Amino acid sequence: MSHKDSSFTNSSGKTQGTCTLVGAGPGDPELLTVKAVKAIRAATVLLVDDLVNEAVLTHASSSARIVFVGKRGGCKSTPQAFIEKLMINAVHEGETVVRLKGGDPFIFGRGGEEVEHLREVGIEANIINGITSGLAAITSLGAPLTHREHAHGVVFVTGHAKPGDNGTDWRQLAATARDAKLTLVIYMGVSGAEHIQNELLTGLPESTPVAIIENASLPHQRQALTQLGSLTLTLQETGLKSPSILIVGDVVKACAQIFQADQNQQTAPTLPLHANM
Structure with a gap:
């Protein structure tokens, strides 16, 4: 489903935004896919995991809002429920949201959980794989x-x-x-x-x-x-x-x-x- 196809007007009269889960790869920013770079450039809001190399963010628009939602084993992490709430609220506000994850969103990235919660509120997420x-x-x-x-x-x-x-x-x-x-x-x-x-x-x-x-x-x-x-x-x-x-x-x-x-x-x-x- 494209970003255009997944947009609609919500009950408040605002245009519903979109959410894309993007795999940022293992660390080397040159291992990003072309599709991932395009999504990052188009984002108005980026929710970024702790293991994502900050060099990846050079592809983001200068006007994009970047929110670091760190999640690293053994360290203090942003609660998963809070991250999901940020994603949903931003989409409802009409934003083009990119949830940027290290590696691949669907290999130990909790991407499956996030997609399930988005679907529960009527948001169909796009997925862009990354090198695990x-x-x-x-x-x-x-x-x-x-x-x-x-x-x-x-x-x-x-x-x-x-x-x-x-x-x-x-x-x-x-x-x-x-x-x-x-x-x-x-x-x-x-x-x-x-x-x-x-x-x-x-x-x-x-x-x-x-x-x-x-x-x-x-x-x-x-x-x-x-x-x-x-x-x-x-x-x-x-x-x-x-x-x-x-x-x-x-x-x-x-x-x-x-x-x-x-x-x-x-x-x-x-x-x-x-x-x-």
């Missing part, structure tokens, strides 16, 4: 998420459960990943890394390769290669922290091969701070 950080993280190390020999599929999973929710069944996931040859891409997993490691080890060997990537795609990106049995120790030794992606599976072997090639050529390693594989 889980993909950008492994790509930055020169490795794939799937491979005909090493990984027949990929699972995107969160390490941060909703309050009151038991969260992911890591033991079941480990067994499935082992039997089906799947890559595990774990978002928001640093704080619970010890628990995740212990549970995954019930079904995966200690030697399973793991990559940890902090601030994927940004100039200050840091990373480490390790094995599942040493995951917690590697986090402690390197000081890697959120926002980080954990990649678990044999596809990470490609990262180690690149690192080894650098070492053999006696050049400075381009990949890990720390390699324990």
Whole structure:
């Protein structure tokens, strides 16, 4: 549905505005899609998440109202209900609203919840996808998420459960990943890394390769290669922290091969701070 098609006059006589959920990508502003840039330029109101690179906002109109509604794991965040209220009120006021999110709105971005609440009040949101950080993280190390020999599929999973929710069944996931040859891409997993490691080890060997990537795609990106049995120790030794992606599976072997090639050529390693594989 286009912006023009989704506009109508509300009960107060004002023209109803529009709302678009835009994925800002993993951090590097050059990874924005053309469609995302067009939406940002057209916005009169932007509601911006904490993980969005401020360089992305250079595409915004000088007259646009920019509201930072920070949401970062482990930190004080703007309540979700308040963000949704801002979105709805701005649309009712006739604004062209862009809800700007890091990564992709529909991959751990709570975009699904926001779309549901908008629909409840008669607002049909537009969606513009962004490159998710889980993909950008492994790509930055020169490795794939799937491979005909090493990984027949990929699972995107969160390490941060909703309050009151038991969260992911890591033991079941480990067994499935082992039997089906799947890559595990774990978002928001640093704080619970010890628990995740212990549970995954019930079904995966200690030697399973793991990559940890902090601030994927940004100039200050840091990373480490390790094995599942040493995951917690590697986090402690390197000081890697959120926002980080954990990649678990044999596809990470490609990262180690690149690192080894650098070492053999006696050049400075381009990949890990720390390699324990």
